[in-house]
Amino acid sequence: MWRKFEAGEFKSKEEFQKEFVRHVETTLARSMYNCDDVGAYSGTALALRDRLIVAWNHTQQQQTFRDQKRVYYLSLEFLMGRTLDNAMLNCGVKDVVRSGIGELGFRIEDAIDQERDAALGNGGLGRLAACFLDSLATLNFPAWGYGLRYKYGIFKQEIVDGYQVEVPDYWLDFNPWEFPRHDISVDIMFYGGVREKLDENGKRVKVWEGGEIVQAIAFDVPIPGYDTANCNNLRLWSSKAANGEFDFQKFNAGDYDNAMSSQQRAETISAVLYPNDNIDSGKELRLKQQYFWVAASLYDIVRRFKKTHRPWSEFPDQVAIQLNDTHPTLAIPELQRILVDIEKLDWDTAWDIVTRVFSYTNHTVLPEALEKWSVPLLQHLLPRHLQIIYDINLFFLQSVEKKFPKDRELLSAVSIIEESQPQCIRMAYLAIIGSHKVNGVAELHSDLIKTTIFKDFVRVFGPDRFTNVTNGITPRRWLHQCNPKLSDHIAHALGGYDFLKDTSLLKGLEKWADDSAFVDEWMDIKLANKVRLARFIKDTTGIAVNPHALFDIQVKRIHEYKRQQMNIFGVIHRYLSLKKMSPEERKSVVPRVSIFGGKAAPGYWMAKTIIRLITAVGDVVNNDPEIGDLLKVIFIEDYNVSKAELIVPASDISEHISTAGTEASGTSNMKFVINGGLIIGTCDGANIEITREIGEENIFLFGALAESVEELRFAHRYGKTEMDPLLKEVCDSIEAGTFGDASTFSSLLHSVAEGGDYYLVSDDFGSYIKTHALVDEAFVKKDEWARSSIISVANMGFFSADRAILEYAETIWNLEPLPLEALD
Numbered sequence: 001m002w003r004k005f006e007a008g009e010f011k012s013k014e015e016f017q018k019e020f021v022r023h024v025e026t027t028l029a030r031s032m033y034n035c036d037d038v039g040a041y042s043g044t045a046l047a048l049r050d051r052l053i054v055a056w057n058h059t060q061q062q063q064t065f066r067d068q069k070r071v072y073y074l075s076l077e078f079l080m081g082r083t084l085d086n087a088m089l090n091c092g093v094k095d096v097v098r099s100g101i102g103e104l105g106f107r108i109e110d111a112i113d114q115e116r117d118a119a120l121g122n123g124g125l126g127r128l129a130a131c132f133l134d135s136l137a138t139l140n141f142p143a144w145g146y147g148l149r150y151k152y153g154i155f156k157q158e159i160v161d162g163y164q165v166e167v168p169d170y171w172l173d174f175n176p177w178e179f180p181r182h183d184i185s186v187d188i189m190f191y192g193g194v195r196e197k198l199d200e201n202g203k204r205v206k207v208w209e210g211g212e213i214v215q216a217i218a219f220d221v222p223i224p225g226y227d228t229a230n231c232n233n234l235r236l237w238s239s240k241a242a243n244g245e246f247d248f249q250k251f252n253a254g255d256y257d258n259a260m261s262s263q264q265r266a267e268t269i270s271a272v273l274y275p276n277d278n279i280d281s282g283k284e285l286r287l288k289q290q291y292f293w294v295a296a297s298l299y300d301i302v303r304r305f306k307k308t309h310r311p312w313s314e315f316p317d318q319v320a321i322q323l324n325d326t327h328p329t330l331a332i333p334e335l336q337r338i339l340v341d342i343e344k345l346d347w348d349t350a351w352d353i354v355t356r357v358f359s360y361t362n363h364t365v366l367p368e369a370l371e372k373w374s375v376p377l378l379q380h381l382l383p384r385h386l387q388i389i390y391d392i393n394l395f396f397l398q399s400v401e402k403k404f405p406k407d408r409e410l411l412s413a414v415s416i417i418e419e420s421q422p423q424c425i426r427m428a429y430l431a432i433i434g435s436h437k438v439n440g441v442a443e444l445h446s447d448l449i450k451t452t453i454f455k456d457f458v459r460v461f462g463p464d465r466f467t468n469v470t471n472g473i474t475p476r477r478w479l480h481q482c483n484p485k486l487s488d489h490i491a492h493a494l495g496g497y498d499f500l501k502d503t504s505l506l507k508g509l510e511k512w513a514d515d516s517a518f519v520d521e522w523m524d525i526k527l528a529n530k531v532r533l534a535r536f537i538k539d540t541t542g543i544a545v546n547p548h549a550l551f552d553i554q555v556k557r558i559h560e561y562k563r564q565q566m567n568i569f570g571v572i573h574r575y576l577s578l579k580k581m582s583p584e585e586r587k588s589v590v591p592r593v594s595i596f597g598g599k600a601a602p603g604y605w606m607a608k609t610i611i612r613l614i615t616a617v618g619d620v621v622n623n624d625p626e627i628g629d630l631l632k633v634i635f636i637e638d639y640n641v642s643k644a645e646l647i648v649p650a651s652d653i654s655e656h657i658s659t660a661g662t663e664a665s666g667t668s669n670m671k672f673v674i675n676g677g678l679i680i681g682t683c684d685g686a687n688i689e690i691t692r693e694i695g696e697e698n699i700f701l702f703g704a705l706a707e708s709v710e711e712l713r714f715a716h717r718y719g720k721t722e723m724d725p726l727l728k729e730v731c732d733s734i735e736a737g738t739f740g741d742a743s744t745f746s747s748l749l750h751s752v753a754e755g756g757d758y759y760l761v762s763d764d765f766g767s768y769i770k771t772h773a774l775v776d777e778a779f780v781k782k783d784e785w786a787r788s789s790i791i792s793v794a795n796m797g798f799f800s801a802d803r804a805i806l807e808y809a810e811t812i813w814n815l816e817p818l819p820l821e822a823l824d
């Protein structure tokens, strides 16, 4: 098995039990006689956290002492999910805990199930950040994450009468995984004005002053690596009024409302995660969040650096900062401000340091997601930063002008300022100009950003500033933790669990693909995972599904570009076809369960309509006695990380069917395949590289290629197309009221109609339906199916987040690991 936790593991189950009982009876002030599962979770978490903190202190001490370069991962989202199970596995104490609490009358699974998700993210981008933290810790890199400690994470989704309803997610009732650091606080200023003055040397300097101050308080979350004593830190900032509890002057004057208002305004900053995914709303509070978090983090990083008494020229040798999307881009003018206004470096020296420190990851090419901030808003909120951005732009444009004289078109194309009404700051451009590397998250995506949204910058900077790091997932959570039976089965074949740290070892599974005992067990595990999901579906929806049916799953944020609408149209087509068949014909049909899950952004009406159509189709199909088990349609409420851990291991097929060129990478595609599910997908994002690794005979690809998308859209726009006849039949049946009042769905039908269809549903529908027929045919050939599943898993090694992190460390951060010396 894996190595035990060095920095103070539970040496025996008795030792764990002692700690557990102590925490239940003292920290929680409960008696063991009425301790329930919540108590068991809390006691276990507190006992484990004591151990984690020892490792954490030890790691931080060594990092300080050794003073190597660190990477700081700035992300507005960390979608961590639950911590207990993952921490037990990473620390190698799960077996001890299992038997320890088992003897006290608790099942470890029930205890684990009591934990709430830390849902500080929307989807792919936030979960990627969480996987990267796991890999950074596991690979012993000195690394910190910086984010916001939202009081409310992503909303909880309830389905009421078939519609999404949002409920707030207050998750901080009991959170044993964070350590408040009331001694670590930073004053952050907003608003105010800029004054010029002469400094002591008679030099003209700018002073930003007179603004409103908000306090940032640090909360630290330990991030244990797998099979290592290394424990990194995630620092989340919480906002608080700077003037203490409330304004006493106002209070004493009887102005109670206003006495509290500045406090409330301050606390609002870290109150809630914006639930938008891929759409920029341009709200002031969001900009405040960004600056608050970025300024506090940079202050902290600079403070740490200054303790070493190194010269500023060494800052880039000690510090790498990764910008997760453009959300932290204000860090660029902020560092320039610190260096020039406060540390008194000259502009060019400062700018050289800035560009060597930062690098930027782009996660989307969708134009509506590219952040822009209006100049008047920035002027009001951050007047000094706006000046600095103008200066950055001026010097940049001067350098462009020198290289491409008289190319006015180029100048306006690459300017950070968009000449709109009002003017806007293009954050992606600022991020590119202030970074030494810009990366996309899958090969196709990294190529696309170079040829579309950022093509002019390739001309200006040359191609070397742009690179690719294909995303990855942590095999600890997304195989070992969520699918323990499969992980054990693989370990048995490979002679150990080393594949969890070196996923290239999975290749060794290929030779087991013809071993019938191995294959049978493989398929039994899949069935057991489907039974587990079927039980959950029964418990939560009341609908019984047959675990022997083909489980076809699409779980991800609801978005038109991800094309859940195409999936549900496909389901309707299947239903209509079944209805036309004779009972005899139906006997040869492969039974299917179509499973959907995902949240719609609260203001995204079309996405909500797609959910409504899915639930409406479910209501009809699931209650049609003629159809029975041949087709079931399930919408799983409130899809989140812990539900993903239940759902992902249970797929036969999962759907990754975005319009080619729109999904930057996708990461659930990787999770499903590494758990032995096959996928149906378009040639988009990481699907392409998955195909290359596992072989095209093991994946169901269909649809238009990215290079033809523009042409197809053009044809739609100029009325040169006709709707696919199968899709037309589907639309007609919706129109006819088969799934309830057709007017509910009119906007959705309109979006795929001739003249529109921006996401090319009609263009891809025919091949989508044909490909699903191939899936049915393949599913009944059990041996071949199993073989595909095993060969796929064997070739998924590339998609480990460890590989991605090693690429970042080597090609972008220039970062070395720091293996810990064990405690005495």
Ligand code: 26V
Binding pocket: 122, 123, 124, 125, 126, 128, 274, 276, 277, 278, 279, 280, 281, 325, 363, 364, 369, 370, 371, 441, 471, 663, 664, 665, 666, 667, 685
């Ligand atoms: C964008 C915005 C725009 C401004 C307002 C709020 C907000 C919040 C989140 C985002 C992020 C959108 C980008 C995103 O999530 N991209 C996803 O990143 C995954 C990890 O790289 C990738 O696998 C997905 O394909 C990509 O859609």
